[in-house]
Amino acid sequence: MAILSEEQTMLRDMAREWTKKENPVGAFRKVRDEKLDAGYEPAVYAQMAEMGWAGVIIPEEQGGSDFGYMSLGLVLEETGRSLTASPLLASALGAASALILGGSDDQKSHWLPKIASGEIVGTLAVDEGPRHNPAKTEVSVSGGKLSGTKTFVPEGMSAGLFIVSAADGVYLVDGADGGVSRSDRSMVDQRGWAEVTFDGAAAQKLEGGGDDLLDQILDRARIGAAAEMLGMASQAFDVTLAYLKQRVQFNQVLSSFQALQHRMADLFGEIELMRSAVENGLTALDDKRGDIAMAASQAKAVANDAIHHMSKEAVQLHGGIGMTDEYDIGFYLKRARTLEQLWGSSAFHRERFARLNDY
Amino acid sequence: MAILSEEQTMLRDMAREWTKKENPVGAFRKVRDEKLDAGYEPAVYAQMAEMGWAGVIIPEEQGGSDFGYMSLGLVLEETGRSLTASPLLASALGAASALILGGSDDQKSHWLPKIASGEIVGTLAVDEGPRHNPAKTEVSVSGGKLSGTKTFVPEGMSAGLFIVSAADGVYLVDGADGGVSRSDRSMVDQRGWAEVTFDGAAAQKLEGGGDDLLDQILDRARIGAAAEMLGMASQAFDVTLAYLKQRVQFNQVLSSFQALQHRMADLFGEIELMRSAVENGLTALDDKRGDIAMAASQAKAVANDAIHHMSKEAVQLHGGIGMTDEYDIGFYLKRARTLEQLWGSSAFHRERFARLNDY
């Protein structure tokens, strides 16, 4: 755990309290069972926004608290623990970052207050195929009209603002534009994924942020996703450990079996390294360090691998009941895999890290 | 274990008996301590040849028994178990294969009987750098004179015949030629490695075998090396298992600790897959199957990985005494690594296997 400021500690404790009491995993199960269009409960997100979570990285003049990425990461970690279905990652981190980095004053003052208040949800529309590949785009923009199709857009069903990548830059598209159409994609994690088609939708370019704006935005989103995965992995670990301590087989509690003890010790170590990688990423953002791209690839790759291993072991160590829909642990496995793919698999980021280091 | 013919069973039992009684690991230790020039005890190799082992794949008309690769593999497995220092792999398998595949009648009848009788040692001189890369050669041949330098030639100190790769084919060079000079390389496995420089040495081309003669020769050598590694891994496993059964810590024999039990179960499985990969390779050679290249890469990669893991675990599970020179187990670790590198690392063969399968 990084050394936190007083505000950060308060924010984290509040988020921990809230997810435990108001929004345990059962809340996600309800969202799942009711097949909500948005992939989350709008009233719940409104509550989160009211607590200020949607504006954590947003400047005060645009209605945020300007607490920084570490603070938002702490909230994402806690909501990750309980698999809270919400557009916090896509909107309050992803879309907000895009505007902060690349938006004009007008764009910022138009959109950021709405994001901070939760009035609208923003999201990133980057990929055009099932595998993350931001360099590949066929989106065309001419005369301020944008056309093309973006796949597997998180919160694509509910988004009121799309941050859309094109070959020549990154654009804003209002979700209410008549040229926007969405098609629900039912994914294994049962969240609000969509394929979004833009057919001559009005688009404004993000002029700030420089040539690598898309990378900068994505790196923030990647670190945010890693923070969510950190919460998931920690919780899956805790739940599994608790299960091993109470489940009896062969007249012994499972936690007394040395082979399982050593596997848990390995996982404990992996999750601690994962935490360091995530905190390093968040700190790099808050400190505006020069190695953000490397820190982001490190955070995402290390987090991907740790949650991958942890989610597999969690199911295996739960035995038969871990295979049932009645138990929550399977949800972690499912959500883990979509987050692993989102904004770059481990292979993607290892390749990128090598490239960033010139080898 | 493959289904063996009566002759094969006899050959294997003889090899097992001999290594146990006449040539246990202590024999290798002696070779090591005495720093023999050749990297092995010539009298021992003479004994092996006398038993017919140097002629197992060589046709009867050239003094061999024509028993095939599976048979030679069985001997290599047994000598691998006791880390017998001998040029069996390089000469009786590597050089003999080159002549059988590519030699003219004259070349065969000149060299093969000498290899079969152990009178001379042949070897492959292929690489020109520390990492296996048969495609890269700067050897030049003109007017029957060959020049260039080959690195890390196994049995390079004692070889009387070099099979030398060049850009336009594979050549025979008599070790007694005045243009041949050798420089001893003291490697971690303390065997007879040398850098060999050819300065206008008389060379005969191997005209048979087609364009991919070098690959064909190397594939045989790779499968042979895998057979040796199989014996090493099996023995390291057996020795480690026996150690765990007698060593007491915390008032319990180590073998009773479940964490160690499960690791041994994993290794047991890996070594069985290794055996299948090796036997598949040997069978492919004897049956002259069409997929020899794939089978060779499979055998070498799987064997590399299995002996790598086994040799690490063997040292770790022996604890402190495994770190001492007094115990034999460290010899397996050291020999494992040179064999892993010889004729292609796992990475080399995974890359090659993908290429062979057109992906």
Add this chain to the structure above:
Amino acid sequence: MASAPADTAQSDSDTFRAEVRQWLEANFPASLKGNDNSLSSVEGPTDESADEKAWREAVGAKGWGTPTWPKEYGGGGLSREQAKILNQEMSRAQAYNPIGGMGVMMFGPTLLEYGSEAQKKEHIPPITRGEIRWCQGYSEPNAGSDLANIQTFGEDKGDHYVVNGQKTWTSGGQWADKCFALVRTDKSHKHEGISFMLIDMDAEGVDVKPIRMISGMSPFCETFFTNVKVPKENLVGKEGQGWTIGKRLLQHERTNLSGGGSAIRMPSMPLHAMAKTYVGVNDNGELDDGELRTKISDFEMQWRSFLGTAMRVQAEAKTTGGVSEVSSILKKVGTKLGQQRAELMIEIMGMKGLGWEGEGFSDEELRSTRTWLFGKATTIYGGSTEVQNNIISKRILGMLDHQ
């Protein structure tokens, strides 16, 4: 070297092969070509088409769905050699064996070994005709990997038992006609207190409740027995012999789960071909994801080595007549590789490998998701990997008990 087979044996084989081929031509409906029956036990009964019914009845009548079982109980009465020929010709004709399920794979062979004459006469023929579905009543909520801990109790009432208790992981319990179950008949002995009995699933007091799995499917049930009357003629073997019989049956299960089972579930298209479709290749013709390329190459070589090992076990069993020690690793390694493959499929397909239902995914993609999730069970049921590791290390490697 073995001598060549005698001419007469050879010509007998040829005759049989010709017979099979002719019969298949006459009986296998062309409309069913290429179908398979491998997932039926997982996916539950589907409505049988007229052709499917005809095919099942035709095979059942010959006894060829259970080719090596004795003819007197409805089996095919074939030799292993003939069964192999039958199998080859079935493949050749793109036909499938319509007779399957737990009755064929586990219960039948066990009953043939331990059942009374009357039991065999009653229960085997309907299995050979594919008319009766059996389910397995072994696991209980507190007896998963530790099966000997079962608590379901059968009280001796003279000519029958009254059974009370709860089973779980009853495969296809909601579709089954009968259940072979481990029932405690003696509370004072752990292993020796267990009996093996046959229970009608439509008997009074039997209730089933399907368990929904993370894959969304419900192939298993919880089964509740409340004062269920089980006549004593449904006891297999002697009272207290249930552990022995039950374990023997598990050997049949394990054989199926390792070699056959997982092999069947591997789709025919190799991973690298899938990857070329989804990932594409670079200018050198290499998969355009270097790490994935390495992983696939590694997997494919491991998989070949595993298949080679499974074949080796079979060959050794044939030669020595016994089961080799190596067979102990097949389940553990086969299921591990199966899971590894499923995870690689996600890496290959990306988000398309994580579809749940509906628009935007091909059938193959959706099936891939379910296979991935369902496959997580393979290292848990039929003796978890942890239990396999215990067995291998203690029984095969002779390492002592860890207690």
Add this chain to the structure above:
Amino acid sequence: MASAPADTAQSDSDTFRAEVRQWLEANFPASLKGNDNSLSSVEGPTDESADEKAWREAVGAKGWGTPTWPKEYGGGGLSREQAKILNQEMSRAQAYNPIGGMGVMMFGPTLLEYGSEAQKKEHIPPITRGEIRWCQGYSEPNAGSDLANIQTFGEDKGDHYVVNGQKTWTSGGQWADKCFALVRTDKSHKHEGISFMLIDMDAEGVDVKPIRMISGMSPFCETFFTNVKVPKENLVGKEGQGWTIGKRLLQHERTNLSGGGSAIRMPSMPLHAMAKTYVGVNDNGELDDGELRTKISDFEMQWRSFLGTAMRVQAEAKTTGGVSEVSSILKKVGTKLGQQRAELMIEIMGMKGLGWEGEGFSDEELRSTRTWLFGKATTIYGGSTEVQNNIISKRILGMLDHQ
């Protein structure tokens, strides 16, 4: 947020920094620039050059080799903040700390905590001056990971003990002047029967025999005690308190082996730079071995995450004043990564990474082989990885004993 440091504190720091810089300029011999002392404990004493001797004496006189130890016993008496500045300035000047070894890393801190005033006065100052080499008498042939099982016995003879027994893995025993040893003084209690005592290595009855390791080096000895007289003033703490004191010392060892220790041994050149030299790059500037490229990238990210974890542990310790639970993984993970790095070096260098001695290999290559082999010990000594896993799972995670 913490308020900015007061101006006075800042200027104190600046003053101290200037003082250090000046002193280094005056005292550090330019000829030693870039040397390091990190392997000295492994490789044994080397002949000291005149410059090296002068440098050691200069640092020793200031107490700056043990900067935070109390001044009264020869330490530097510096604050942590000052020690950090000293360290920074040493690096800047490419200087090294010539005062090291077990006395500094383990024994000194422990004696400062548990020793009597007389013991501290006697033993600490020579350590701060780098004059005395200490070795560790802990392990025995039947007490490796199970240290509490030691049998070396000290019989009470009034004012002294008579010690008999055999120790093993005595680091640098052949070069050491003194030994801190665990000696059993009571056979009826396991842990409580152990005492911590100091033994002169040149006392009568002490014999050492170097143990040759697979790396070819002999950094350890077997040490035999035959009727060795140890005066009672050499008992540290009370009789029977040895286990507590000994374990405290191991904490110092563990801290050194994980964070500091392995970090120091990582050569300064990153893996990928080594790889570019040995493997070369393709037209896209990528390492010409795709799999190796992936592995190095993976390793480098893991390594950064590990360093981050080590820093996090330090920061947390500073804030909370205690040792965080996370520190329990440092040794296990750090040594694993160190070994992984050494194996990767072989993959990078190929046969050149496996040279033993002599012609054809650079010094760096030969050192790489020895580092690889010697590094295999890091997961065995100082509490093996298996013991670490036991500790983590039981003490940190609260999983029960497996017995």
